[in-house]
Amino acid sequence: QRETPKKQWSLKDFEIGKPLGKGKFGRVYVARELKSKYIVALKLIFKEQIEKYKIHHQLRREMEIQTSLRHPNILRLYGWFHDDERIFLILEYAHRGELYRLLRKNGHLSEKQAATYIASLTNALAYCHEKHVIHRDIKPENLLLDHEGRLKIADFGWSVQSRSKRHTMCGTLDYLPPEMVENKAHDYAVDNWTLGILCYEFLYGSPPFEAETQSDTFKRIMKVDLSFPSTPPISEEAKNLILRLLVRDSSQRLSLQKILEHPWIIKNADPTV
Numbered sequence: 037q038r039e040t041p042k043k044q045w046s047l048k049d050f051e052i053g054k055p056l057g058k059g060k061f062g063r064v065y066v067a068r069e070l071k072s073k074y075i076v077a078l079k080l081i082f083k084e085q086i087e088k089y090k091i092h093h094q095l096r097r098e099m100e101i102q103t104s105l106r107h108p109n110i111l112r113l114y115g116w117f118h119d120d121e122r123i124f125l126i127l128e129y130a131h132r133g134e135l136y137r138l139l140r141k142n143g144h145l146s147e148k149q150a151a152t153y154i155a156s157l158t159n160a161l162a163y164c165h166e167k168h169v170i171h172r173d174i175k176p177e178n179l180l181l182d183h184e185g186r187l188k189i190a191d192f193g194w195s196v197q198s199r200s201k202r203h204t205m206c207g208t209l210d211y212l213p214p215e216m217v218e219n220k221a222h223d224y225a226v227d228n229w230t231l232g233i234l235c236y237e238f239l240y241g242s243p244p245f246e247a248e249t250q251s252d253t254f255k256r257i258m259k260v261d262l263s264f265p266s267t268p269p270i271s272e273e274a275k276n277l278i279l280r281l282l283v284r285d286s287s288q289r290l291s292l293q294k295i296l297e298h299p300w301i302i303k304n305a306d307p308t309v
């Protein structure tokens with residue numbers, strides 16, 4: 037259902053502010069919508085890049101996916117417009133920035149903070165899976181925090197509507213499960229594995245299979261070569277959840293529903309954010 041009639045936006049509706057970063061396809065700026073004074077993020081994508089990489093269909097499908105996703109832990113795409121050479125995405129602005137910076141600043145997160153973020157991510161992923169969307173590229177850089185510190189899954193540059201099993205690679209290896217690093221067919225359970233990786237990284241400050249070289253990371257992932265350092269001290273329940281997610285056989289990974297019912301989540305996650 038559409039609350040308001042589809043507004044045709046244009047650049048003159050916005051005052052452009054500081055740059056927020058450079059992506060592969062363009063730049064992102066803070067911007068203020070002049071009438072409402074509402075702060076948004078404006079992402080510029082150059083049309084010649086879209087032509088060059090032949091991803092019109094991907095971008096179109098992306099926009100269809102995005103505008104249909106409405107969840108408190110998923111960054112909103114409010115709309116888009118274009119001029120002769122650029123496409124502009126009007127995105128939600130997350131005032132507290134990348135979760136990645138918080139993690140690097142604090143070294144690692146408390147069990148309550150980590151459990152709260154894992155619960156938010158699990159809720160957002162359950163919502164995506166209902167919409168037949170696998171995110172597949174969930175890593176701290178793609179997680180943002182809004183003005184209340186609420187987690188937002190931000191980057192959908194590679195999300196796909198899962199009609200068939202997917203075979204394409206993406207991003208750093210650290211977050212990929214065995215079936216993806218082996219370039220085998222994979223499905224929704226990719227995201228369950230990634231939740232295990234993120235849970236470990238939130239609690240220890242670095243991902244579990246980190247290694248000097250990509251090939252060493254590859255070997256550690258394939259062996260599920262997992263160990264828990266003695267510091268910082270982590271509860272047995274937290275380790276239990278990680279062990280139930282970082283399972284080679286994707287059908288044996290804890291389901292999203294079971295994650296939300298796990299004792300560590302029940303005990304530590306703050307249900308209000």
Ligand SMILES: COc1ccc(C(=O)Nc2ccccc2)cc1NC(=O)CCSCc1cnc2[nH]ccc2c1
Nearest residue numbers: 056061077095098111127128129130133190191192193
């Ligand atoms: C829903 O989100 C997105 C939807 C679509 C696309 C996209 O580019 N799709 C694409 C492009 C070309 C070809 C195919 C597909 C990207 C995003 N999201 C981001 O780009 C990251 C946050 S940018 C905003 C933002 C907000 N709040 C912040 N606070 C601090 C930094 C920051 C940065």
